[in-house]
Amino acid sequence: MGLENLFLGFQIAFTPFNLFIAVLGITLGTVIGVLPGLGGANGVAILLPLTFTMPPTSAIILLTSIYWGALFGGAITSVLFNIPGEPWSVATTFDGYPLARQGQGGQALTAAFTSSFVGALFSIVLITFFAPLLAEIALKFGPPEFFAIQLLTFSSFVGLGGGNPLKSLVSILLGFILATVGLDIVTGQLRLTFGFTDLMKGFDFIVAVIGLFGIGEILLSVEEGLQFRGATTRMNLRVVLDTWKILPRYWRTFVRGSVIGFWMGFKPGGATPASFMSYAFAKRFSRHPERFGKGELEGIVAPETAAHAAGVAAMLPMITLGIPGSPTAAVMLGGLIIWGLQPGPMLFKENPDFVWGLIASMYTGNVIGVLMVLAFVPFFAAILKIPFAILTPLIVVVCAIGSYAVHNSMIDIWYMLVFGVIGYVFKKLDYPLAPLVLALVLGDLAENALRQSLIMSQGSLAIFVTRPIAGVITALAVFFFALPLLTPWWRRLRGVPSPPPVPRET
Template sequence: MSLIEGFGVLGDPMNIFYMFLGVTLGVLIGVLPGLGGANGVAILLPLTFAMSPVSAIIMLSSIYWGALFGGAITSVLFNIPGEPWSVATTFDGHPMAQKGQAGQALTAAFTSSFFGGTIAVLLLTFLAPVIADFALEFGPAEFFAVYLLTFCSFVGMGKESPFKVISAMMLGFALAAVGIDTVTGQLRMTFGSIELLRGFDFLIAVIGLFGVGEILLTIEEGLAFKGKTAKISPTIVWQTWKTLPKFWATAIRGSIVGCWMGITPGGATPASFMSYGLAKRFSKRGRFFGTGEIEGVVAPECAAHAAGTSALLPMLTLGIPGSPTAAVMLGGLLIWGLQPGPLLFVEQKEFVWGLIASIYLGNLAGLIVVLTTVPIFASILRIPFSIIAPVILVICAVGAYTVHNAFGDIAVMLVFGVLGYLFKKLNYPLAPLVLALVLGDMAESAFRQSMLVSNGDVRVFWSNWLVGTLVTLALLMLVWPLISMLIARVRGKKDEDDGEVETVASH
C-alpha cells in the first residue's frame, strides 16, 4: 500500500522529468572518466536546493542509477573504466568489442545492471520497513554501536591496508570536529579563524576530494581516448536477450553478492570483482574468461548495480551509508532537514516510498536511455580531455560556491582536491574519510549521550544483548586483520613443519 502511494508521488510530471534528467546526467557522469556516482551527486547536489526534498532525492538517486549504467560504455568501447566498479567489466567487455560484438556486450551489461538493481530494490521494499521497525527500539548506545560497527567493518572487511583505513578515518574524525562543539559551545580547532567557525562543510569537501582529486590525477596521467564505435539495433538487443537466460544462475549469484556488499560497507567495486571471480570459478567456460565471454560481463554488472541500490537500505533505515554515494545522499538529507533513520519511515512516509518507487522506474528509465543513446555518449569521448577537464573543474567550483555563496569555499574545495589527489597517489582509501566526515558528529553525539545517561560507565555498551552484540562484533572486526595474520602465520609454520617432517622421512 505504501509503495502504491510512492508511485502516486511519481505521478507529478516534474518528478518524472527530474528522473529522466537525472538518469541522463548520470550516464554522462558514468561515461566521463574522472567523475563518478559520488562525484556527480556531490557536484550537482547544490542544484537541488530549490527543489522539494522528494524531487531532489529522486533526481540525485537517478543520477546514481545513470552512473551505474554509464560506466559500462567506456569499459566496453574504450577499455577505460568510467567508474571503479566497471573495471571488472573491461576484462571481457572490451575483448567482445574488439571482436565486433560491442552491441551484444553493452546490451548484456545494461540488462544485467537492470536485473541486479531490480533484485536489490525488491529487497529494499520488503526489508526496509522491518529493519526500521526494529531500529525504533534503538537508544543512543545502540546507535553508537551501529556507527562503531560501520567504522570497524571498513577496517576488518576492506581490501586496503588497515593502517591506511584507520589513518583516513582519523583524519575524517578530526575534520568533522572542527568548529563549534554542539554540546558545550566551545570552539574546536578553529585556530582563531572566523571561516572555520562553521567547520568544514561536508559537501565542499566531497566535491574537492572526489571531483577535483580525480581530475588532477587524470590530467597527470595524460589520458587519451581511443576506442571502438558501437550501434545497438533492436535485432542485436533481441538476439542478446534470447541468450541471457542461460546465465540466470550467474545473474542471481551476482545480485546476491551485490546486495550483501551493498548492505555491509563493501561497496560496488569489490562486489563486481567478487562476482566475476565466482563466475569464473563456477562457469563451464571459466578458462575462456578474459577473451570475450558474455558471462564475464553479466556477473560484475549484476553485482555492481545490486550493491549500489542496496547501499540505500542501511542509509534510510539506520542513517548508516553503505557506499560513498550513499554518504553524499545522507549529507543531502541532512541539508534538507531530514534525519535518516527509523523515524523517517514514520514522519516522512511520502518521501521514503517516493524514493523507493523512483528506484523501480529510474532503473527502467536508465535501461531505456542507455539502449537508445549509446552512440551519442560514445561520441562525447571524441572530445579532447583537455577541453572536458576544465569544464568539469568549473562545474565543481560553481557547485562549491553555491553551498554558502562564498568564494572562500572554492579555495577550501581546491585544498580538498589536492588532498584527494594525494590520497589517490598514495593508495589511501577515500571512502573511510568521507564516512568519518559525515558520521563523525553523529557518532560523537551518540557516544556522549550514552555516557551522560550512564554517568560515564562504559558498561552501558554491554547493557543488553543488542548493543552488546553490535559492540563485540565491531571490536572483532577491528582486530580481524591481526587475527587473520596470526592464522596465516600459524598455517605457514605448520606447512613448514610438515615439509621438514616429509624431508626427514624421505632420508
C-alpha cells in the same frame, strides 16, 4: 496491509499525468545526480515551490523521482571521471573508474544502473509489505546502536588494507580530524576554527571527495600526457545485454548489498556507509579479492546495490515515523507539511491514497528510471570521446560549481583545489584515500552517537555491551577488527597456504 492498497496506489501512479511527472523528475534528477555537489537534497529543495500547485501525490512523485534519478545519476561521473556525483557513489569509483579506463565504461555503467535497480526493488518490496513492522525495529535504534553500526562499517573496511599500514593509519586519523572541525553539537562549542568564519561549517565530505578523487585523478592521469583514456569504449546497446549475461553470477553480492543497504538505510546518513560496507564484504567474500580496485564488476555491483537499497529505505522512516532517513528525505518531509499532510505514524491511516500512491510510484519510478538511464548508456560512455582540451575545463568548472553549491561558499572551491593537490600527492606517496574519506563521513556521525550514548550512560562504556542490539553489533565489529589477526592462524590450522598479499585499493 496488502495488495488491494497497493493496487489502489498503482491506479494513482499510473495516471498519465503522474507518469509524465515521474519521467520529468527522473530526467532532472539524473542531471542533478551527475553534477557533483548538487545532491538529491538540492534538487528536491529547488523544485519544492513548484509542487504547491499540484495535488500532494503528484508532488511527492515528482520529488521522489528526482531522488531516484539522482541515485542513478551519481554513478555516471564516478565511473567516467572518478568523481562521485553523490557521497554514496564513492565506493563505485574504486572499480568503476578502472573499468572505464580499460574501455569498459559501458559495462561498468550497465552494472551500476542494474545493481541500483535491484537494490531499490528489494527495499521497495520490503516497504510494501512490512513498513509498520520495520518502523518498530527502527525505533529500537538509539544512539548506542547507531554508534555500533558505525563501528561495524569501519571495522569491515579497515581490515581490508594492504599497502603501508602506517600511512593507512595516518589517512584514517586525518579523516577523523577533519570531521571534527566546526561546531561540536554536543557541547555547542566551536572546534578547530581559530576564529575563521570559513572554518565554522567544517569540511564538507563532498567537497573533499570532489577534490581528492576528481581533481586528484585528473592530475594523476595527465602525467601520462594531456588526454583521457577509455575513449575506446563500445557505444551501442549491445553492451547492456552482454553485461546482463554476466551479472547473475554475482547474485550473492546482490543479495548481500540489498540487505546491508536496507538495514543501514533506515537510520539517517545510511547510504554512504552502506555502500562502503557492502564493498568491503564483497571483497572479503570474493574468491578473487586481488581483482578488486582494478576493474572488477562485482566491485560496482556491491556498493551500487547497497546505496540504492539504502536510498529507498530512507523513505521508510519518513513515511512511518516522520523522521528523515536522509537529507533529501528531510526536504521532502518539509514538503509534506507544506502540502498540508502530517508526516508520521498517522499518515498510513489518514492519507492512504498518498502513502500507497507514493509506494506504487517507487515501483514505476525505478522501472522508468532504470530503463531511461540504460538507454543512455552509450551516450554517457561517449562523453569520454570529447576532446581533452574541452572536457578537462568542463570537468573543472562542474567540480567548482558543485563545490560552491554545497554551502554557497567561495572557500569551498579553494578547498576543492587544495584537496585535489593533496589527493595527487597522497596517492603518489602511497597514502590510501578511501580510509580518509570513510573516516570523514563516519567521524561526525560516530562521534555524536558515541557521546550521546555516554551522556545517557553517565560516562560508562558498558552501554555498548549491555543493550542487546548494540551488544551484538559491537561484538561483530570487534570480530572484524580482529579478523586480520585471526586469518593467518585459521589458515595454518586448515593447512591452507597464505594467499599472496592483497594489493591496496585506490
